[in-house]
Amino acid sequence: MEKLIVAPAPHAHSGDSVRRNMLLVIAALIPAYAVSVVEFGWGALLTMAISVAACVGSEWLITKYLLKQKPTICDLSAVLTGMLLAFNVPSNLDWWILVIGAVFAIGVGKMTFGGLGQNPFNPALVGRVFLLISFPAQMTTWPVAKGFATAYVDAETGATPLAILKSGLKGYDPQWMDKLPDLWDAFIGQMGGSLGEVSALALLLGGLFLICTRVITWHIPVSILCTVAIFSLCAAPEGMAPCTFMGYELLTGGLMLGAFFMATDYVTSPMSAWGKIIFGIGIGLIMMVIRTWGAYPEGMSFAILMMNATVPLLNRIRPRHFGEKKKA
Amino acid sequence: MKTFHIGGVHPQDNKQFSAHQAITECPLPQQAIIPLVQHIGAPAQAVVEVGKKVKVGDLLAKAGGFVSANIASPVSGTVSKIDAATDAWGAPMQVIVIDVEGDEWLESIDRSTELKSECTLEPKEIVDKIAAAGIVGLGGACFPTHVKLLPPPGKTAEVLIINGVECEPYLTCDHQLMLEHGEEIVVGIRILMRALNVNRAIIGIENNKKDAILHMSELVKDVPGIEVQPLKLKYPQGGEKQLIDACIHRQVPSGALPIEVGAVVDNVATVYAVYEAVQKNKPLVSRVMTVTGKDVKHPGNYLVRFGTPIDEVIQLAGGVPEGTGKIIGGGPMMGRAMDHTEGMPANKRLSGLLFLPEAESQRPEEDPCIRCAKCVDACPMGLEPYLLSKLFAYEKWDELEKHDVMDCIDCGCCVFTCPSHRRLLDNIRPAKAKVGGILRERAAAKK
Numbered sequence: 001m002e003k004l005i006v007a008p009a010p011h012a013h014s015g016d017s018v019r020r021n022m023l024l025v026i027a028a029l030i031p032a033y034a035v036s037v038v039e040f041g042w043g044a045l046l047t048m049a050i051s052v053a054a055c056v057g058s059e060w061l062i063t064k065y066l067l068k069q070k071p072t073i074c075d076l077s078a079v080l081t082g083m084l085l086a087f088n089v090p091s092n093l094d095w096w097i098l099v100i101g102a103v104f105a106i107g108v109g110k111m112t113f114g115g116l117g118q119n120p121f122n123p124a125l126v127g128r129v130f131l132l133i134s135f136p137a138q139m140t141t142w143p144v145a146k147g148f149a150t151a152y153v154d155a156e157t158g159a160t161p162l163a164i165l166k167s168g169l170k171g172y173d174p175q176w177m178d179k180l181p182d183l184w185d186a187f188i189g190q191m192g193g194s195l196g197e198v199s200a201l202a203l204l205l206g207g208l209f210l211i212c213t214r215v216i217t218w219h220i221p222v223s224i225l226c227t228v229a230i231f232s233l234c235a236a237p238e239g240m241a242p243c244t245f246m247g248y249e250l251l252t253g254g255l256m257l258g259a260f261f262m263a264t265d266y267v268t269s270p271m272s273a274w275g276k277i278i279f280g281i282g283i284g285l286i287m288m289v290i291r292t293w294g295a296y297p298e299g300m301s302f303a304i305l306m307m308n309a310t311v312p313l314l315n316r317i318r319p320r321h322f323g324e325k326k327k328a
Numbered sequence: 329m330k331t332f333h334i335g336g337v338h339p340q341d342n343k344q345f346s347a348h349q350a351i352t353e354c355p356l357p358q359q360a361i362i363p364l365v366q367h368i369g370a371p372a373q374a375v376v377e378v379g380k381k382v383k384v385g386d387l388l389a390k391a392g393g394f395v396s397a398n399i400a401s402p403v404s405g406t407v408s409k410i411d412a413a414t415d416a417w418g419a420p421m422q423v424i425v426i427d428v429e430g431d432e433w434l435e436s437i438d439r440s441t442e443l444k445s446e447c448t449l450e451p452k453e454i455v456d457k458i459a460a461a462g463i464v465g466l467g468g469a470c471f472p473t474h475v476k477l478l479p480p481p482g483k484t485a486e487v488l489i490i491n492g493v494e495c496e497p498y499l500t501c502d503h504q505l506m507l508e509h510g511e512e513i514v515v516g517i518r519i520l521m522r523a524l525n526v527n528r529a530i531i532g533i534e535n536n537k538k539d540a541i542l543h544m545s546e547l548v549k550d551v552p553g554i555e556v557q558p559l560k561l562k563y564p565q566g567g568e569k570q571l572i573d574a575c576i577h578r579q580v581p582s583g584a585l586p587i588e589v590g591a592v593v594d595n596v597a598t599v600y601a602v603y604e605a606v607q608k609n610k611p612l613v614s615r616v617m618t619v620t621g622k623d624v625k626h627p628g629n630y631l632v633r634f635g636t637p638i639d640e641v642i643q644l645a646g647g648v649p650e651g652t653g654k655i656i657g658g659g660p661m662m663g664r665a666m667d668h669t670e671g672m673p674a675n676k677r678l679s680g681l682l683f684l685p686e687a688e689s690q691r692p693e694e695d696p697c698i699r700c701a702k703c704v705d706a707c708p709m710g711l712e713p714y715l716l717s718k719l720f721a722y723e724k725w726d727e728l729e730k731h732d733v734m735d736c737i738d739c740g741c742c743v744f745t746c747p748s749h750r751r752l753l754d755n756i757r758p759a760k761a762k763v764g765g766i767l768r769e770r771a772a773a774k775k
Contacts, residue, residue: 006417008757009661009662010743012740014747017695115696118696272712319712321710322735
């Protein structure tokens with residue numbers, strides 16, 4: 001008999017892998033991306049290609065030449081970061097700005113900390129916020145979604161529903177109510193916004209897919225959405241039904257994208273169920289505070305990054321321990 | 329349908345290979361090798377000398393302490409050697425070797441297959457008979473059964489839970505035993521209830537054994553106090569604490585024994601052995617073993633006398649399949665991979681032999697931890713395996729104790745579920761050993 005292999009138990013494995021999880025998340029993004037392609041046309045295709053190529057390329061270059069390690073791009077996490085970064089920028093963003101964002105996301109957001117599994121902040125959001133602060137004008141000029149546009153940068157631009165809402169609430173724009181898209185359009189994605197955030201419907205589908213395939217658990221998205229719903233019901237402005245206001249808050253901006261795809265990033269979210277719920281509530285609250293009283297119309301990226309910083313603390317919350325009830 | 333409440337995983341059960349294969353008796357060996365440690369606790373002390381003639385059932389070694397177990401001779405013949413040997417995992421063991429001559433049993437043993445269902449013995453007499461027969465928990469832990477039947481002062485048993493879960497993938501010996509010897513098992517349960525003075529017993533069986541659930545339900549239909557509890561398929565439901573949680577929704581506190589919540593758990597194979605010992609005066613000399621694997625020629629359930637070299641059992645099942653990479657004693661989740669099979673005897677511990685093909689035997693390379701928390705969600709004890717593993721690497725013994733590393737039951741759910749193939753238990757096991765040592769030292773210092 002050949003030499004037997006000896007290894008400690010267990011001798012069976014679920015077959016799960018990092019790659020499989022990344023692939024499933026990528027698959028879950030496809031419906032939202034399809035809507036973006038229909039809405040924004042070539043811009044969506046080009047932005048995605050540039051972002052993914054720049055993220056994968058910079059990870060490959062950094063691992064190979066700077067860290068001199070085996071390249072890690074096969075785990076597909078850089079592809080996912082690239083996709084999420086593209087989802088979080090306007091589809092008409094200049095290509096060189098996008099490349100800077102991608103390099104920053106992977107280089108500073110991820111590889112400086114030691115690569116996959118080590119980064120405290122969501123790399124795609126690090127890239128996005130870096131661009132938002134460095135190129136505020138370019139990052140907040142959105143093309144209007146109106147069917148397949150063929151031009152990349154020359155598309156008609158317009159404000160997002162949240163920007164309209166904010167200028168209305170601050171009293172800058174008396175006609176604001178008429179400019180808002182109706183809720184159905186907001187739900188299916190007929191509005192301005194970053195490339196991948198416009199269709200709440202498609203994102204919801206993707207999110208449910210992730211929960212059903214057990215890639216993510218319900219805790220983070222549900223606690224975020226519930227917090228936002230309750231907060232907005234209480235903070236509805238005069239002249240608008242609380243439910244309508246809640247509808248806009250839930251369906252517009254980066255909320256759905258953030259709740260299902262960004263906040264649930266494994267590396268930068270808590271481990272225990274209660275940790276996840278508190279994390280989600282925190283994101284919902286910070287986002288609504290920024291949207292309501294802050295200078296930016298949109299606060300999802302900041303809220304997630306801020307709560308990312310609390311994760312080591314939240315990880316002190318322990319999961320429910322077997323037999324705890326009777327310990328006393 | 330009931331199940332336990334924290335964690336758990338769903339491995340492929342792979343029981344199709346050996347399920348419903350009738351229990352086949354394995355021929356007697358020419359030489360039997362009987363280890364003196366086949367249980368948890370102190371080694372048994374040999375009471376025979378080289379040259380002595382023994383019959384099946386003669387005492388070979390007596391319990392070496394309160395937590396220990398007798399060993400009866402599984403064969404008849406002459407003791408030829410009492411010697412040191414090496415077990416299949418490379419550890420030293422003390423063995424008694426018997427040259428087998430015929431198959432002569434003690435006269436006191438009733439070898440008929442007739443069901444004897446009346447038992448009027450006093451609890452003390454039952455416990456003594458069980459202890460004399462050398463019965464240990466045959467589910468895997470091999471804890472001496474008579475010890476469980478003597479609750480510590482101040483604790484009383486309320487319910488007897490019978491483990492027919494067999495949650496380890498591949499293994500089918502308990503399943504087949506329930507199908508073929510259900511009547512005896514029910515009598516065994518009544519004997520144990522009598523010994524413990526409880527009036528309620530629950531037989532927990534997982535839902536992938538529907539025929540066993542039906543069969544046992546039919547048998548206990550008219551027996552007061554015994555019920556069958558079908559359980560949702562989930563590993564590690566056969567873990568003692570998980571099974572109690574699943575059946576009566578009580579969680580044994582950290583560091584305590586099942587009796588703390590009024591439960592005593594025994595495996596169906598153990599209960600069958602109790603029946604034979606009490607009603608038929610037959611000590612524990614054999615057990616049913618599953619020999620299985622995707623490429624095994626005759627996978628099945630074999631009744632094997634202890635001391636039979638496992639190579640003979642393997643021959644009976646068609647030999648070691650081509651391309652075998654790993655031979656596992658037990659199931660794939662908690663079984664141990666053997667270094668060799670030569671000279672390794674069947675014993676009370678060995679519930680099965682599993683042959684894994686080469687391709688399934690290698691552990692894949694580890695990827696970095698992505699903090700996905702799947703190990704936390706899978707842990708049936710509510711621990712944080714990723715953290716325990718890391719704390720071991722940093723040698724933080726205090727922190728490990730605080731995070732209840734001693735509660736780990738070694739079930740392997742964390743490693744099974746980890747998408748990065750991290751070998752968490754390779755760290756957690758030595759962490760438990762180290763912290764356990766510290767705790768014992770501390771307890772000793774207090775005295």
